[in-house]
Amino acid sequence: MTRQIAPDNNGQAGEPMREYSPAQELINNTAYIVMILLGTVILIFSYGGSSGGRIAAIAYLAYGIAGSIWIMVFVCPYCRYFNTRSCPCGYGRIAARFRVKETVECFDEKFKKHIPVIVPLWFIPIVASVVPLIRGFSLPLLVLLVIFAINAFVILPLVSTKHGCKECPQKETCPWMKYTVKPAG
């Protein structure tokens, strides 16, 4: 596999960058896709398949898709992985179809500014199902919620920090890595 050399924060050549195949990109997207699909099912389940529940579920699904596009539009252009095969999830190459590359010095700022836009995706299904669960306990709904929480709060961050982000040349300045991984030494 050919490898590109990632520039470090001073623009100098650094570590060789890993490149991801389409299959690896799909695997790296799996936890996010599972979170959105589970959240959609939980919303339908929580409201007994009522029209309100279906509308909420469709809105959540649309929000999940829009959240990915938001990141591609407002964060990826500032990333060193933009338009390379070294973006673990493939967003960087999709983003290059409708955005041009911007300065990487702004990555930290753009990341902090735009990541909060998608954070509610992690909490909406949990918050929305609390009242239905209290009103009428449902074991299947509880099981779905537990699976959702494990995927969203354990598996998804683990895949990001231990896999794709681990090899990222800008992990020193990335807020996600700063808050989730303790520096060695």
Ligand code: SF4
């Ligand atoms: S690594 Fe993250 S910010 Fe960079 S191009 Fe890929 S999805 Fe976008």
